[in-house]
Structures are given as structure tokens and as C-alpha cells.
Amino acid sequence: MSKIAYFNLPDVGEGLTEAEIVSWKVKPGDTVKVNQVVVEIETAKSLVELPCPFEGVISELMAAEGDTVEVGKPLISATVADGAVGATVSEAASVATAHEAVAEVAATAAAAEERTPNLVGYGVADPNGPVRRKRVGVVPPAVPVVPGVPAPAGHLAVPTHPETHVLAKPPIRKLAADLGVDLSKVAPTGLNGDITREDVLGSAQQASVFRNLSTPAAPSEREERIPVKGVRKAIANAMVSSAFTAPHVSIFVDVDATRTMEYVKRLKASTDFAGTKVTPLLIMAKAMMWAVRRNPMVNATFTAEEIIVHNFVNFGIAAATPRGLIVPNIKDADKMSMLELAQAIEQLAATAREGKTTPADMKDGTITITNIGVFGVDTGTPILNPGEVAIVALGSIRPKPWVVNNEIQVRQVTTIGATFDHRVVDGDVASRFVQDVASVIEEPALLLD
Amino acid sequence: MNENDSVPMVQMLSPEGEFAVPKNYAEYGSYIERLTEEDFLKFYRDMARCRRFDNEATALQRQGQLGLWIPAIGQEAAQIGSGYGVGHGDHIFPSYREHGVAITHGIELMSILKMLRGVNHGGWNPEETRFHLYGIVLGSQVLHATGYAMGVKFDGKVNTGNKADDLAVISYFGDGATAEGDVSESFLFAANTQSPIVFFCQNNQWAISSPTASQTRVPLYRRGEGFGVPGIRIDGNDVLASYAVTAKHMDDARAGAGPFMIEALTYRIGAHTTSDDPTKYRSDEEVAYWTARDPLKRFEIFLRRQGIGEDFFEEVAEAGEKLATEIREATFALKNPDMEDMFKHVYSQPHPVIDEQLDWLKRYEASFGGEN
Numbered sequence: 001m002s003k004i005a006y007f008n009l010p011d012v013g014e015g016l017t018e019a020e021i022v023s024w025k026v027k028p029g030d031t032v033k034v035n036q037v038v039v040e041i042e043t044a045k046s047l048v049e050l051p052c053p054f055e056g057v058i059s060e061l062m063a064a065e066g067d068t069v070e071v072g073k074p075l076i077s078a079t080v081a082d083g084a085v086g087a088t089v090s091e092a093a094s095v096a097t098a099h100e101a102v103a104e105v106a107a108t109a110a111a112a113e114e115r116t117p118n119l120v121g122y123g124v125a126d127p128n129g130p131v132r133r134k135r136v137g138v139v140p141p142a143v144p145v146v147p148g149v150p151a152p153a154g155h156l157a158v159p160t161h162p163e164t165h166v167l168a169k170p171p172i173r174k175l176a177a178d179l180g181v182d183l184s185k186v187a188p189t190g191l192n193g194d195i196t197r198e199d200v201l202g203s204a205q206q207a208s209v210f211r212n213l214s215t216p217a218a219p220s221e222r223e224e225r226i227p228v229k230g231v232r233k234a235i236a237n238a239m240v241s242s243a244f245t246a247p248h249v250s251i252f253v254d255v256d257a258t259r260t261m262e263y264v265k266r267l268k269a270s271t272d273f274a275g276t277k278v279t280p281l282l283i284m285a286k287a288m289m290w291a292v293r294r295n296p297m298v299n300a301t302f303t304a305e306e307i308i309v310h311n312f313v314n315f316g317i318a319a320a321t322p323r324g325l326i327v328p329n330i331k332d333a334d335k336m337s338m339l340e341l342a343q344a345i346e347q348l349a350a351t352a353r354e355g356k357t358t359p360a361d362m363k364d365g366t367i368t369i370t371n372i373g374v375f376g377v378d379t380g381t382p383i384l385n386p387g388e389v390a391i392v393a394l395g396s397i398r399p400k401p402w403v404v405n406n407e408i409q410v411r412q413v414t415t416i417g418a419t420f421d422h423r424v425v426d427g428d429v430a431s432r433f434v435q436d437v438a439s440v441i442e443e444p445a446l447l448l449d
Numbered sequence: 450m451n452e453n454d455s456v457p458m459v460q461m462l463s464p465e466g467e468f469a470v471p472k473n474y475a476e477y478g479s480y481i482e483r484l485t486e487e488d489f490l491k492f493y494r495d496m497a498r499c500r501r502f503d504n505e506a507t508a509l510q511r512q513g514q515l516g517l518w519i520p521a522i523g524q525e526a527a528q529i530g531s532g533y534g535v536g537h538g539d540h541i542f543p544s545y546r547e548h549g550v551a552i553t554h555g556i557e558l559m560s561i562l563k564m565l566r567g568v569n570h571g572g573w574n575p576e577e578t579r580f581h582l583y584g585i586v587l588g589s590q591v592l593h594a595t596g597y598a599m600g601v602k603f604d605g606k607v608n609t610g611n612k613a614d615d616l617a618v619i620s621y622f623g624d625g626a627t628a629e630g631d632v633s634e635s636f637l638f639a640a641n642t643q644s645p646i647v648f649f650c651q652n653n654q655w656a657i658s659s660p661t662a663s664q665t666r667v668p669l670y671r672r673g674e675g676f677g678v679p680g681i682r683i684d685g686n687d688v689l690a691s692y693a694v695t696a697k698h699m700d701d702a703r704a705g706a707g708p709f710m711i712e713a714l715t716y717r718i719g720a721h722t723t724s725d726d727p728t729k730y731r732s733d734e735e736v737a738y739w740t741a742r743d744p745l746k747r748f749e750i751f752l753r754r755q756g757i758g759e760d761f762f763e764e765v766a767e768a769g770e771k772l773a774t775e776i777r778e779a780t781f782a783l784k785n786p787d788m789e790d791m792f793k794h795v796y797s798q799p800h801p802v803i804d805e806q807l808d809w810l811k812r813y814e815a816s817f818g819g820e821n
Contacts, residue, residue, distance in 0.1 A: 007512070008513065009513075010510075010511065010512060010513025010514075011513065011516075012510065012511055012513075012723060012724075013723065013724040014516065014517060014724050034777070035505075035508045045724055045725075045726060046724075046725070046726025046728075046729070047726060047728075048511065048726075049511070050511050050512070051508040051511050051512065052512075053512040053513075053514075053781075085777060085778050085781050086512065086777065086781050229816070230816035230817065231816060323816075358809065359809055359812075
């Protein structure tokens with residue numbers, strides 16, 4: 001009896017996701033021994049010869065030279081003796097069914113290739129064509145694709161050789177992979193013709209402007225069924241329990257955020273905030289904490305017996321993550337300086353994006369903000385995070401006509417929406433709170449109070 | 450390699466397999482005179498065993514069975530020789546490449562593979578084996594060794610008058626580790642306390658891709674001088690020199706001579722690890738030069754001249770294949786550890802924070818496809 005075994009591409013270098021087939025050392029029909037070199041591959045780190053883990057007769061080479069194969073996908077199939085050590089074996093035990101099995105695995109591999117791979121080092125492959133990495137770098141465009149990142153004065157123009165490889169340090173390659181930036185399409189501005197962090201960030205920004213313009217094709221199935229479990233189930237339960245426990249009341253106010261935007265710009269330029277992300281959300285958070293101090297009832301918890309008014313702020317920020325909506329909070333955010341808060345927000349977002357938010361991060365929140373403006377909408381009626389009595393929605397901030405001194409001017413305008421638990425927060429408190437937040441957005445200098 | 454030629458070095462076995470003890474090294478020669486033929490065969494057998502193990506482990510990594518492999522190919526003489534020069538009560542603090550030393554102290558080779566597969570943390574008991582766990586953090590083990598040696602000294606286990614009660618410590622590290630502050634700090638503390646320790650530096654000439662020349666302006670065996678740690682260079686590809694010099698200085702350390710450094714000049718024939726591609730930073734000529742100085746080859750020539758016949762070498766080769774098959778089968782049969790295992794050894798008793806973390810992890814894992 002014999003059976004079909006597969007040799008799947010291993011991760012030969014601590015965290016690699018793929019490798020390119022450089023050359024095959026065997027062909028179908030060849031008899032191979034244990035540890036006989038069957039293929040030479042090139043990873044992001046090195047050229048590597050792969051020894052066969054089993055003895056047998058090669059049935060099929062499951063990728064062509066020049067192809068890029070994902071780690072875990074089969075390289076070869078072979079007929080091996082029953083009981084052979086080292087064989088990843090399909091259930092197809094007889095040679096007669098071997099071809100079907102191979103075809104099936106090959107189809108899986110082909111399907112996998114169509115996915116946009118998460119690459120370390122080589123950017124994102126063209127999802128429309130076969131996954132085949134170019135041997136030489138792509139000719140850089142004549143005009144830098146990175147807006148707003150001029151070469152530092154005094155630097156010589158970087159010669160770009162169309163024949164050279166893409167030059168980028170490993171962290172930059174990682175960043176590019178994370179952001180889905182194809183390094184071969186980025187114009188380098190580094191001293192040695194290397195791609196810098198700014199080049200990648202600029203390119204990612206450029207890409208994001210156009211990201212939503214393509215409409216995906218309609219799926220062929222009439223409906224898709226997504227199991228309700230995990231985070232989605234937790235979201236559903238929390239929303240239902242919140243909406244049907246606390247009587248919600250929402251109010252809105254339009255506000256001129258021009259000065260806030262100028263303030264954000266100045267903070268971004270200041271050396272103290274160098275390397276820290278500054279966004280209108282930061283000012284909004286500060287504004288809310290200022291308003292909480294003037295209206296403490298919005299920072300409370302309602303229980304059957306009592307209302308607990310918190311004299312600290314665990315500031316929740318709703319975050320959209322790949323696994324769904326979560327609301328981690330920044331503990332004692334009211335004690336933080338502007339810089340500390342900015343760093344804490346950045347950290348919270350990064351942790352959430354990586355899916356590393358812990359239950360402790362999400363516990364004991366006292367008030368929440370949801371930044372729906374980043375999705376381009378004006379406002380909404382948010383649902384309370386269970387255990388809290390107020391949530392604020394920050395809408396998009398954009399130029400709009402605004403009346404100033406009886407004249408229409410173009411100002412940066414946004415809408416602040418907020419929802420309160422009416423069991424705790426009455427209309428007057430709610431209105432004063434929202435008005436206070438709005439006044440800081442209109443004049444951030446109030447924070448100096 | 451040319452600059453090395455002018456540095457004095459203890460060598461008893463030339464690359465051509467000629468045995469000779471230079472007059473000025475007669476004190477080391479006397480250690481060789483005490484060896485029997487069985488000792489010589491044991492040295493060879495273990496060097497060959499180490500290399501076969503190494504080659505198989507490299508293949509297993511390439512087949513996805515190990516997360517990483519750290520080959521010691523080319524350094525067998527430095528390791529096997531010096532490993533056997535360490536006394537039975539002495540403590541050994543290895544780096545992460547000391548498979549040869551591990552062999553001389555009876556470490557189960559599968560334990561090393563399990564660690565590099567990520568299913569255990571080493572798994573041997575240093576209290577029993579006196580061979581401590583691999584030091585993965587570069588140079589850290591040298592501090593641990595020095596601290597242990599200071600303890601030995603404070604316990605008065607040096608020069609007790611009864612040789613069987615005397616203890617010493619040896620720490621293994623590479624040329625790259627000498628550039629770590631840890632090693633300099635160790636020299637200082639060991640010298641100031643005159644603790645019984647031998648610093649055994651395998652200078653394999655490459656700290657990953659950094660050549661030794663970029664790490665030191667003086668030969669490494671002199672690195673400890675300013676701290677008060679004398680040293681000597683040996684031919685690290687000469688198993689007899691490695692044995693004799695280690696044995697002598699471990700004896701001296703036990704007798705109260707204080708710390709000493711041995712620089713074993715050797716060469717890493719393979720990659721730094723399976724994640725490394727040495728062809729990117731060193732030349733084929735250089736590798737060929739050192740391959741010609743292979744530690745096994747020269748010892749084999751020596752043994753054949755001593756009258757050891759083909760039978761022995763065939764037997765060693767067969768044993769190597771048997772070992773390779775055994776570890777291959779055992780590796781493929783390894784099971785993943787239980788998720789809860791990693792929480793079991795943090796504290797000896799149940800601990801609320803650890804319990805909470807375990808509980809969280811279980812819920813987190815379940816959230817990917819469980820019912821809750």
C-alpha cells in the first residue's frame with residue numbers, strides 16, 4: 001500500500017509568510033530520499049534549499065519556478081510508503097485517487113493565491129495576476145508620489161536606477177506591509193536612495209484617498225450567513241441591553257471648529273508633540289473632560305439603589321477593529337496632560353487595531369466618545385456603553401457656510417451629537433454639557449480655564 | 450585570518466593531524482598523557498554525534514519541524530574537548546549553541562529540539578545535570594555564571610583541602626557576547642572576588658554578520674587583562690588542546706587561582722541560525738580555508754595514525770544514522786503542549802492574577818469559533 005504525502009512550505013525564518021520558488025531540483029516521477037534537496041526557495045531573508053521530509057516518488061510539483069507560495073501551502077506531492085515518517089498525508093490512501101486529491105489541493109492553493117497576501121518586504125502583489133515577484137525593481141515614477149514630503153534642503157537629488165532592488169530597512173518594509181503599500185511603487189527620498197518611513201506613510205495616505213472609490217462586484221450568492229458569535233455576539237447583547245434598559249435621549253449642536261483645527265495644526269507643529277499623533281479627537285476628549293467637571297452628573301453610573309457619580313474619568317473611545325466594535329477606555333484620563341492624553345489615545349488605537357485590547361482595558365469606563373466623523377458622516381444617535389450615562393458622537397469636520405457677524409463665511413463646521421441616560425441626566429444638564437463641549441471646540445482657549 | 454597568525458595559541462593537533470606539545474605548553478601536555486585510547490574514541494564519537502545531530506536538526510527546521518535551529522558545525526572540538534575538561538561537580542552556564550557541551554554532560558538531545566520547536570523551555574534540571582539552561586539573551590549567562598561562582602567562593606567551596614569538595618564554574622559565550630556589557634561586568638566581579646570561574650569564549654569569528662575585527666582591537670583572550678582576568682588563546686578546532694587547557698584551568702580555579710579566560714579560535718562553518726544567510730557577508734574562500742581546518746577531519750587522521758581501524762569509523766557513521774532516524778521520528782511525533790501549561794510554572798502555587806489571565810485567554814480563544 002502507498003499513500004499520497006505533501007510537503008508544505010515551512011516558515012524557514014521566524015515569521016516569514018511566503019517564499020519564491022527559485023529552482024526545482026526534482027521532477028515528477030523522480031524517487032526522492034529523506035533530506036534530499038528538492039527545491040531552492042528565496043525568502044525575504046535568504047536563499048534556502050529545502051530537504052524533503054520523506055522518501056517517495058514525486059507525483060507533482062505544485063508551483064512553478066518564479067511563483068510565490070504562501071507558508072503552509074503544498075510544494076510537492078509524492079507517493080510514499082504507508083507509515084512513512086514526516087509525511088503530511090491526505091486521506092486519499094490509494095494511488096488511484098491521488099490525482100483527485102492533488103487537484104483538490106492545487107485548487108485550494110490557487111484560490112489562496114488570489115488573496116492579497118500579507119507580505120513582509122515585497123509589498124502587495126497584484127491580486128489580478130499570478131503571484132509572481134519581479135526580479136528587478138520597478139522603474140520609479142518620474143514625479144514623486146509622496147505629496148508634502150520634499151527632499152530636505154541641501155540633499156542631492158537621489159539617483160534612481162531602474163535596475164536596482166527596492167531599498168528599505170526591515171521596519172519600513174514591515175510598515176509598508178502593514179499599510180498595504182507596494183514598495184516598488186514608492187519613490188524613495190532617503191539619502192542612499194532608500195525608502196523612508198515618510199515615503200511609506202505618504203504613499204499610504206495617498207492610497208487611502210482613493211481607497212473607497214472602487215465598488216466591489218456584487219457577490220453571486222443571494223445572501224451570506226454570518227454566524228453570530230464572539231465579539232459580534234457581545235456587541236449585540238450589549239446594544240440590546242443598553243437600548244432597552246436606559247431611556248435614551250439624544251441632542252445635537254452644530255459648531256464652528258475652525259479654531260480647534262488651527263489648534264490641532266499648531267500642536268502638530270510643536271516640538272513637544274513631535275512623533276505623537278494629534279487629531280481633533282484629542283481636543284474633543286479634553287473638551288469633554290472640561291465639561292464633565294462642570295456637569296458631573298454625565299459621568300455617572302445608574303444602579304437600582306443609587307446613582308454613583310465618578311470623580312474620575314475613564315475615557316472610553318469606540319474603536320472599529322477587524323473583530324468588531326470595542327470600547328477600550330483610558331484610565332484616569334482627567335489627570336493627564338494634553339501630551340499624555342494624545343499618547344494614550346494613540347496607544348489605545350494601536351492596541352485595538354492589533355486586536356490586543358484586554359478585558360481590563362474595556363472595564364470601568366465612565367463616559368465614551370465615538371468618532372464617526374472619520375467615516376465621513378455628520379452625526380448620529382449613539383447608544384450608551386452599558387454602565388455609563390453619556391456618549392458623545394463627533395461628526396466629520398468640513399468647510400461649510402457659517403454666519404459670522406451677519407456675513408456668510410466658510411468655516412470648519414462639525415456637529416456634536418450626544419446621547420444620555422434620562423434616568424440620570426435631565427434635559428438641562430444634558431444641554432449644558434453639550435453646550436460646554438461645543439464652546440471648547442469653538443474656542444479651545446477655554447481649556448486654559 | 451592572517452592577523453591571527455601572529456597571536457600565540459595553544460595547539461597540539463595541527464590541521465594535518467600532527468600531534469606535538471610545544472615545550473612552553475608542557476603543563477597542558479601532561480593532561481593529554483593521562484588520557485586513554487577510550488577517551489580519544491569518546492571524543493571522536495561525540496564530535497561526530499554532535500555534527501550528525503546538527504545536520505539532522507537543520508533539515509528538520511527546513512521541513513517546518515523546528516521554529517529555528519542554531520548550528521554548531523565547525524565548533525565541535527572546542528565544545529566536546531572543553532566539555533570533558535569540566536569536572537563532575539562543576540557548574541556549566543552555556544550560551545545557545547553549546548550542543549557539544551550538552552552531549553558531554555548527558556543532556557537528552559530531544560530536550561534541545563523541543564525547546565527550538567517551542568514545546569518546552571529546555572526541560573532539563575540544572576540541579577541534576579549541572580548544565581544550566583541555554584542562555585538565549587546574549588551574554589546574560591556569563592553574569593549568572595559569575596554570580597554562581599561568587600556563591601561557591603562565599604560558601605568556601607574553593608581550595609578546601611579535599612579536591613573532591615572543590616567546585617568551579619565555566620561559562621560559554623561567543624565573540625559577539627564580549628561586546629556586551631554583561632561580559633565586562635562579569636570580569637570585574639569575578640576578578641574582584643577571585644571567584645572560581647573559567648570564561649570560555651568560542652571565537653567563531655562572526656557575530657551574526659559582524660566580524661570579530663569590528664568588535665575588538667586586541668585579541669579577545671586579552672579582554673579580561675585590565676579587569677585582572679588573565680587569558681590564553683587555544684586552537685578551538687583542536688579537541689585535545691581544548692580538553693587540556695580547560696581541564697587545567699578548571700583545576701586551578703577549584704584550587705583558588707581565581708578567574709581565567711580561554712579564547713578558543715574556531716569558525717562557524719554554518720549559518721548563525723537557520724534564519725541567517727552567511728553567503729551575504731562572507732566569502733567562499735574564507736569558508737574553504739576553515740573547512741580545511743575541520744576539527745573532525747584532523748582528529749580522524751590522528752586516530753588512524755594511532756592505529757584505529759575503519760571498523761570504528763563505520764560504527765560511528767552507523768550510530769549517527771541511527772541517531773538521526775531516532776530524533777527525526779521523535780520530532781515528528783512531538784505533540785503541542787496544552788495551552789494551560791504555560792500558566793503552570795509561573796508560581797508554585799495558584800495565583801489569582803495568573804488564574805485571571807488563563808481565564809481571559811480561554812475566553813479569547815473561544816471567541817474565535819466557540820459558542821459563547
